[in-house]
Amino acid sequence: MLSYLCASAFAPRLAAQTGMASRGLSQGPKPAPSGRPFAAHFTDVAASAGLVSPVIYGGVDHKDYILEADGCGCAFIDYDNDGWMDIFVLTGTRLTGAPPGTTNRLYKNNRDGTFTDVTEKAGLHHLGWASSVCVGDYDNDGNEDLFCTYYGENKLYRNNGDGTFTDATEQAGLSVASDKFSWGAGCSFVDYDRDGRLDLFISNYIRFDLSTVPKPGDNPNCNWKGIPVNCGPRGLPPGFPSHHVLFHNNGDGTFTDATEKASLSGPAQCYGMTVVAADFDEDGWQDIYVACDSTPSRLYMNNRDGTFREEGILRGVALNDEGEEQSGMGVGIGDFSLSGHLDLIKTHFVEDTCELFQNDGNANFSDATLSSRIGTETSYTCWGVGIIDLDNDGHPDIFIVAGGVYPEVERKLPRYADKCPRILFRNLGNGTFEELGNEAGAAIMERHSSRGCAFGDFDNDGDIDILIVNMNEPPSLLRNDIRGNHHWMKVMLIGTLSNRSAIGARVLVYYGGKVQAQAVTSQASFYSANDKRLHFGLGSAVVASIKIFWPSGQSQLLENEAADHLITVVEGKGVVSRDNFTRKTPAGA
């Protein structure tokens, strides 16, 4: 008999939906090592520094809800203005009740490599499901304030300037955004209207009602690799009351919800996470980037009239270069290509690449993930991240922390470890990176289930150290003991016309024929805040020029500044101090 049957009878659905966006990419082959020595060397000194209290976050071996899985951030903040970075670490709790003493913690830097827990004294004791922290002097009084997001009510802590903080949430009118099911995620202070005062942008993750959230295994969003796991974010309702909220600073200690006025309202279509504000198109106005989990990420371009327009997809930072959603968690900004423009990196789920986006200066980004070779690493779920020069060779490196969200999976599938090493990509200076391990110190390969991390120089020795939040463990503090003779420069900005924290300032440093851009941010990495003193490795250069683009729109050029100094610049005034840190010999070196 003749046949004419044309249709395929069966079409089994092969690409099973899961709660998290991922591509199922296996680890690719790594290029041959360059063999070049790496000058940075990291040692975890958290215990000896006094950072011994664990960050409590949900179940240890099993997590029934996504609420237990996402974790929280941390901050380097000089809360007492003594010139030394103090440490603020968020915490969560447990559905079964937190162990006694669980709280966010503020650690004062003793200037000798150790810290003292001053949480109670500072009035920062708080227990809840904390997500993120952003830092900024919202009242322009010279003291850095804190804003923390939570599942539940977010908190604004005003720095009183005497070592204490006051919960100013209600007074500032910031409690209105929350209801009991609201899950605050990323946040950033940002002066979007150039009035010299820091406004506040908050992303929301999901509206999370424990009584209605499905249980592990209940639907395809609650399974991973055939194993029942906590559900979401897919399948759960996005943030409440809107996916993002923008509060305008009224200048009197209060804020007004400006979300609608700024054209940021609308249906929630993303699971918002880390927020980074910066002037990506170099027009002198602050733009806002939101990493979104399993939905397209957002880039809000500033219309210079108090409103924004969303152009993440069109500008190439919402999806990967095949148009796919990814599990956007953390965001780093910096200038890996030394183009003088702010590039972006966004971290993602296991079996997917972290995405590196190169900026052409007009906020048109090209995807450099594969060409830079960072796309070879897909083994871990990645969170905190920074584009930061770790070895002071003048080429910003990439540092990422990782950790699983389904600890129970590892028992059945050991390949998907909950505790993961840190990931360090050294910038080879030719547009590519190579992944390093023990070459950068034993601390790099130590395994933890990490979330937020912050970059800063806690021991004022001219290099970048790293503070890391570990789930249900004390934090890590990776002290960087640089070898060799590379030079550096730090730039500390104090705004006058601009907000005092100079958040949003873009700085170009010219050294040895190169140029590198950085920006002062209120939040970056994953839910965390970095040392606001911008750190530039200079390689062999002993002088550098600095061009500052203040958030007010003013710019300033400082020529031929000597290397190995912290340069403090006051807007409209110029350099007010040049501090030459005393280099320290690493312990045991």
Add this chain to the structure above:
Amino acid sequence: MWCSPQGSTPACDAQNVFRLAGAELKRQQYDQAERDLDRLRPCKTLSPIDRFNLGWLYGRAHNFQKALTEFNSVNPDIPDVKTHRYAIALAQFELEDYKAVVETLTSTGDQELDSDSANLLAVSYSKQGFYPQSYAVLTGEIERHPDDRIAYLNLVTLLCDVGKPADAVQLADKAVSIFPHDAEMLVVCGAAHTLAGQVAEAQTKFQAAIDVSPLNGSPRFLLAVSEYKEGKYAVARDQIVQAIRLGVKDADLYYLLAETILRLDPSNTQDAATDLNHAIAVNSKHVQALSLRGKLELQRHDLKDAVRDLELAHSIDPAFAGATYNLARAYFVMGRTAEADSLSKQLASSGSDAVNELNDQKLESALGLQSRQ
């Protein structure tokens, strides 16, 4: 007069029209064949068997409604009861009226179905979500006809479809032991192993299919893509290069070769572009290849060529995220913001990546082939 006065074939000479249409169908000239067949429809003198054959040829020309009309215009024993019933059911199947297929094939009660009808009935049950009924028909068919390879293929697919890949693998392995030199069976078996996450076993089956049918591109693609997905890009590349050297001419293979080249050396866009050109030469509508070539052109700011390739890819498959995304990016860079905006709105949610999507299509294809009689 509806017949061509210039034509040498008399209007109602069924045999001549059948010969003409048959030749056109061989050349895949479906519209022309249908037009020729249409000349017979008004003929009052057509015998019942010719009218049945007219219906069958309409089916081959992809006009299933006309086929069904012709089948229904003759007695149910033309050419015999079983064949007539099967022809009607087949037309109903192609018209996606699966309920009607079931009614047609089960209307005779206890009468045993032949193998073609049994498979068609099982697939129709499955299409409606009646998996237990489909399972019962297929297992009964295999019991009655242990040499019915189509029934094995259908049952493997059914088990995959209902989320029982382990059972599918067990059955597929058994089928391979019965039909050890059947390349299609080996491919299906490998596909089942792939769905069950048994990569090594899948690769063994794909390799066996290649050994049986060296010029068949499908198992070669599935073998290479399994290596690709394991991150073994060099292995995948070498397998594809070997296949091409042997004379396998397959657009999917050329496309995958381009992907592996870029994975191994992202700067080697020239070699990748060459293989994409080969892929598109073999299949000018290869969406993934057009999309990747467009993306590479966009990267080197060759906007005109990028838009040409991406527009074509997007027109062929508007749901393919890679083409939509990169076309939106290209429009935006060119200042065609309204078009860019419109496309970006389509990207609110996106699917799997290009290689994964093609892999899934190939697996689906492998697991769907068995419905072909």
